[in-house]
Amino acid sequence: MIAKIEKKLDHYYYHQFMGAVLYGVILAIALNYFWKPGHIYSSGFTGLAQLIDTLTHGRVSVSWGIAAANLPLLLIAALKLSKRFAVFTALAVILSALFVPVFSTSIVLTPDPLICAMFGGALNGMAVGTALRFGVGTGGLDIIGMLFKMKFHTKVGSVNLAFNALIMVGAGLTYGWQYALYSIIGVVVSAHFIDVFYTRQQQIQEMIVTNKPEMMCEHIQQKMRRGVTIIDSAHGGYTGKDKAVLLTVVTQHELGDLREAIHEVDPHAFYSESKVEHTGGRFFEPEP
Template sequence: MFARSLHLFTIILSSVLVGFAFNMFLLPQKILSGGITGVAMIIGLVTSANTGLIIFLLNVPIIILGYLKLGHRFILYSLLSIMVTSLSMQWIPQTPISNDPIMSAIFGGAIVGIATGLIFRSGGSTGGFDIIGMVLTLKKERPLGVLIFALNAGVVFISGFIFNWDLALYTMASIFVTGKVIDSIHTRHVKLTLMIITKKGDAVKKKLLTNLVRGITVLDGEGAYTREQRSILITVISRYELPDVKRWVTSADPHAFVNITETVDIMGYFRRS
């Protein structure tokens, strides 16, 4: 219950932060919109259809896709984020903090990246291409920020021909910063290999198997100096799981030696949680 409340609070606060970045940094400089909004703007210009209606129609299949692939809680959290962001943009004044479009693009993009990364870590999204990016990461582990940047960059590139290339380039800079910041916070794609050397192999193994849905390989080892028998447990986890694994290992054996290395790639089955 506490964890869920913390997630909801984080999503609400982060969504307000997104609205703040839009109204204080990005919108006053007329920085172009990527994502679903950008697609809707392009279709609206080409067909003269109502842009607001197009945004709604484009989001419907994405919401359905997210519900089917990512679950109802993810979609509910995403809808909460969208609603809070929309409301915050209504009462936060659209007043530029800086008149420099480059600085506005960089700092606005960084703030959006921080907020979006925290929303992802809390189990939600800001909607649109964020949901598509999350679905794509289920198929193959890739940095989420890079995927979102690639999706948005295509839209902004097309809009550059229609609107203004200077604004398009400012937008590309903002989206790039946002993607980099998201990847520094949302690290689910990063895998770690743990080698745990312990005298209490059974206790550590039981603790991990009880709480962690990961395969564990157990080897017999011997201390070179003490010649004492020890167990060596090897497992691969996501970076998100590291704090919990540290706590579980310490509770089972406070004197366990744990070597943690970042994994370049993996082959075979690995449960994506």
């Protein structure tokens, strides 16, 4: 039993480590191959580090800016979120700071700022969203976003978008206002891809029609930490048989486990899914 638990923990930490590595590599590629040649500023603290690098004429590099700007938030993450989350976030920040000069290149794939903004934003959103999905923070605004989400149930990508006005003004003053507009496009694309890849924050309401409500409820609660509401006395309009309707809310990340649980108990159960904009009350949020 103990060996099984240790194996599961090792597997979990392996995914977190790989999430940190992937984030560092993808961010470095986005910065060196798209943002720099396109004169595009990123969102969040990476964009702030780019702005500091520009204003200091390279005396404070992007790598140093990323590391220095994130230090206070890493301390906050350790206190307010979790120490484990803070450790892997620190790893992601350090790796991204190290990989930026490693992937530095003189190759220009395209000088088109619109293409650079869109592809750089997509890569950044994919990197951040994937890291968060594996329980790894990337520092900066995603920590602030997670704190806002815990408090106000606000999506991470939307919070990031709201905090980037200053960076866009810096882009406009430095390269010209057309590049600020291109950077805004990159930020919007990045925010969208964060919400696409960070499936833990996307909530799905599941309605299940079955003639095995008690077994279904028990199996779902055993498989995942989710409550189920049973509505008795439902009646099939076509079959004429009595049924029960079950309602539960899960995250997109848990949807596969829920479908598996439904199929294991009642392969003939009817179920439908719909996106949830907001939940109140006691909806369990897993530790980051």
